[in-house]
Amino acid sequence: MTTTPPPPLLRVRDLTVTFPGRRRGSAPVRAVDGIGFDVAAGETLGLVGESGCGKSTTGRTIVRLLEPTAGSVAFDGREIGRLPQRALKPLRRDLQMVFQDPHSSLNPRQTVARIISDPLLTQGGSAAAARKRAVELMELVGLIPEHIDRYPHEFSGGQAQRIGIARALATSPRLVVADEPVSALDVSVQAQIVNLMERLQRELGLAYLFIAHDLSVVKRVCDRVAVMYLGRIVEIGAKERVYTAPAHPYTRALLSAVPLPDPAAERSRERITLLGDPPSPAAPPPGCTFHPRCPKAQAVCRTEAPPLRVAVAGEPREVACHFPEAG
Template sequence: MTPADSRATVDCARNETADRSAALLSVRQLVKTFPGRRTRTGRATPPVRAVDGVSFDVRAGETLGLVGESGCGKSTTGRMLVRLLEPTGGSVAFDGVDISHLGQRAMRPLRRSLQMIFQDPHSSLNPRQRVSRIIADPMLVQGIDAGAARRRAAELMEQVGLIPEHLDRYPHEFSGGQAQRIGIARALATQPRLIIADEPVSALDVSIQAQIVNLLERLQQEMGLAYVFIAHDLSVVKRVCDRVAVMYLGRIVEIGERNEVYTTPAHPYTRALLSAVPVPDPVVERARERIVLQGDPPSPAEPPSGCTFHPRCFKARDICRTDQPLLRITGRGEREVACHFPETESV
């Protein structure tokens, strides 16, 4: 494919998604199905629908939190947003361009504006490369001169709170928090507009978590960044996010403005998650209702019929076992909930 063909492909995708140009990132009915595998006995396991029809928008300068239990599809969704995984269905539009199936050459110029921070800082950094090369690599791929890339890497080291003189060290010479700062510097190298942060503080000590969260907030204010913040720590999400999307078994069951979701959760699953978040006030903590869900999350290879949450839901009715609820606006504002009997309505 020639450069002219690449530009034509991007222009075509841009025209097809012009109606979604108001959002920096627009996700519609995103699906990811992993094929089954054959066991030693020759039996084929069923395919796994890890992400099942996820839709949301992210505006410029906004932080959207993506939360849920382990295995709900958060990280798979994040990897599809930056095309580290190919979607099985649905679409992802970035800045008005449908990037769901763009070729590598057409996708390359868009990667300047779309970057990712990974969960484990050390496993995401090449142990054989010096920090200078790790941070400079995205710039070199984009055609920036090696000398300019190294100077920019030194600036980024200082911007994330590290000493530029340490550029020639290897990743194993840094602590977990320092290694994550290097990962953040690498993500900032091409001056992105949107960063997918996949549980960026879950592998760090609590004191270091606060430092990284403060760093991400400062960088957002200075650079006008938008984040998709993937996490299971609801306290951190409440601190950094403007809106929150709650996932369960590959689907979004509630999405809305942060304070509304945290103050008056509408989905029973959201309510159960928030009841597990400890409160530092012992008097308030003792008076709180604690919701304990029964059983384990079902397998995404064999999801229940109807509402996938109904086997564990304390409000389940007959309709929940047969009809899958769709996201619909409930309460005030723009909050959407996929529940037949949301908490904002009487049963």
């Protein structure tokens, strides 16, 4: 007897986000171009790619800091992509975000107590209960509760990011969108924040959408990986398969740039260098958008956009490529 898997906590389908051109009459910019993925309860999905590929826009649209142009975003089976702001308020208890730059995402005029308490106060909680919860969260993320009445500038970058994480956890969310949560931090501090996020996931049963460009960090924390290029997902699958046998040429190029800890292996391995820069999302090339930089491009790549489809039969991995690598 087969059991039906539970529905995903987050379900994204054909999500598109388009911005108007900077100048009058200029072409609109399609920052996110019809992507789709699922995030299960307790899972971590990594969203990776070069700067400007649409990763952060995707995360901000999911939590409705940006409005989708088209497509569907469903949380726990409920369509939220078109909900009015008033209806979004109770949903924000379950769906929170951690931002890239900890200091710029914290109000410098507010104390840490107010910053962490604010989500609870917005949801109608009492000031006393919100402050008590803030003290608990300070301890949970490894900060000294006695510092709760200090201001953000009195904390280091790593401490400020812990405050941002505490704020995101104030309402006991089920899904946290983490937008480059360690990229603005020193390497030694990055490891501390990653360890903290992993511990919180185990203890609280959190699901993460982990947006990053550092593939080493993604390999450490994620269960599955989705690779974006110019607003589209070009490969998505289990971390082990994507890292050991990447099927898309872009994924292979990204992984070849990740430093190896073994100097001998680093010197002997093949480094894939992509030609040129990514095209403008305001004027994407026809066919496969990666074909101007792809070493395997053929005539069909210049005219037909490859759909995202199963790369290897029986394997839960999809790739958008006419000529994927055999895993």
